[in-house]
Amino acid sequence: MIIASIDLGSNSLSILIAKIDNHRIIPIFEKIYLIRLAQGIKENSLLHEDAKKRCLNVFKKIETLITKYNPDHILAVGTAALRNAIDGEIFSKSILKNFNIPIKIISGQNEANLTYLATINEFKKYNKNICMIDIGGASTEIVVGNSNSIFSKISLDIGTVNLTEEFINNDPPTKNELDQMEIKIKKILTKKIHFPFNKENIHLGIGVAGTLTTLKSIDLNIQKYDSKIIHGSKLNIKNLTKIKKKLCKMKIKDRIKLNGIDEKRADIIPTGSIILKLLMKELNLKSIYINDRGLRWGLIYNHIKTIN
Template structure:
C-alpha cells in the first residue's frame, strides 16, 4: 500500500510518500515547504491572510503529488499554529474544500507521541533519553528508554513564538537572551523535576533545528556526511557548543552566510540554540544525538503497525 504523511508544522509543511509492505517501507518521495504559518501574529492566535494563502496553495500542490503517486491512504496532522489559532478551523475547512485533504488538528500530547514513534523508528534510542523537538509553535519533550515511553509533554515555547515575543536585536542582546531564558525556565519546571528522578543520559534532537546544527558542523569540518540521507548523527559535544555560541553571537547576515544554513532558520536557530543550551545545562547532559526521523515518520510508523 502507498501511504502519504503530511505534517503541517508552524514553520514548515512536510510531505512523505512511502510504499509499505508488511512491516517494511520504502520512501518514494519527500519534500518540505517553508510555509511560515505562524508568521506575524502567532502569539495572538491568528493565521494572517498571507500565511493562510501560502498554506492552502502548498497543500493544493501536495494533493497533486499524492494523486500522481496513486496513494492509497493519506494522513495529515496540524500542530501548534493551527490548533491554537482562532481561524485554525477555517483553515482546516478551506483545505478540505480546495485541496481535498482532511486535516487532524492534534493535541500537544498526540504530537509528542508521534515524535516518539518517529524517533524510535530511527534507532536513535539506545539508552535512557530525553527527546526534544523544537517547532515554531511548541516544543515537545519525551523521556524514554529502549523499552518504553516514560513521560511526555508539549510546551508553547516554540521558536516562532519566542522570536516574536523576545528577539528584537541584531545580534541578539543580553536583555533579549535573558528574557528567553527566564521564560523557558519558568515553563519547564516539571520537565526538570521528572529528569531529576529518571536521569536521562542523552538528549536526542528531533530533526528541524538539530539537522541545521549538524549541517553547519559537517560543512565547517568538510565532512562528507549527507545529513538529509542519514537516520541519526552523533554530535561531538564541543563542536555543538562552539557552533551554538557562534550562532548566538552572530548577526543576522553572518548567520545567513554560514554554509549549511537555510533561510527559514537564520533567526530561529538562535532560539533553538538558547533552549538546547539551557536544557542540557540544567540536566547536565553532554551527549547529543540527531534523529532525522520525526513526526511524519511517526505517522508512517503508526500506519505500519496497523497493517
C-alpha cells in the same frame, strides 16, 4: 501499499510519500517546505494572512504530488500553530475543501507520542532509556522512555518562531533580548520539567526536527543538506555552545552565508540553539543524537502498527 504522510507544523510543512514493504518504510518522495504558519499568532491568536497564503501555495504542490503518486492512504496532521490559533479549525477545513486533504489537529501529547514512535523505530539499536527532544516553531515536546514504554511526556509552549517574535527586535539580537529569552525558558523548564525518576536514568538524548538538523549541519559545515550524513549523527554540548555564541553575534544576512542554514531559518536558528542548550543542561545531556525522521514518519509507523 503507498502512503502519503503530511505534517503541517508551525514553521514547516513536510510530506513523505512512501511504499510499505513487509512493515518497512521505503521513501519514494520526501520534502520539507518552510512556511512559518505560526507567524504572528501571539498578537491576536489568529493565523496571519501571509502565513495562510504560503501554506496554501505549498498545498497546491502537494496536490500535484498526490495526483502523481496516487497513494492508498493520506495521513495528515496539524500541530501547535493550528492548535493555538482561534481559526485553526476553520483553516484546516479550507484545506479539505480546496485540496481534499483532511487535516487532523492533534494535541501536544499525541504529537509527542507519534514522534517518539518514529524515534524508537529509527534508533532500535540503542536499547536504552532515551529522552527525545522535538523543538518546533511554537512548541517543544519532551518524551522519556524506552522501546517498550513511555515514562514521561511534556509539551512546552516554547518554540523557535514564537520566542523569536516575542523577544528579538534587533539584528543581531542584543544581550538584553537574549538574556530575557533565557530567563523565560529557564522559568518554564523549572516549572514544567519534573520526572518521576532520577535524571541519571536517562542514558541517551535524541533530537528531532529542523532546529536539530540545521545545528548539526552547521557543526559539520555541510553546504547541501544530506539526510544520510545527518540522520543518526551526534552533536555534543561543547560544539553546540560554540555554534550558539557564533549565531547570536551574527546578523541574519551573515548567518545565511553559513553552510548548513536555509535562509528561511536564519532569523530563528539562534533561538533554537538557546532552547536546545538550556534543555540539554537541564536534562544533564552532554551530547544528543539527531533524528531527521520525525512526526511524518511516526504517522506511517502508527498506521503500520494499527493495521497489524
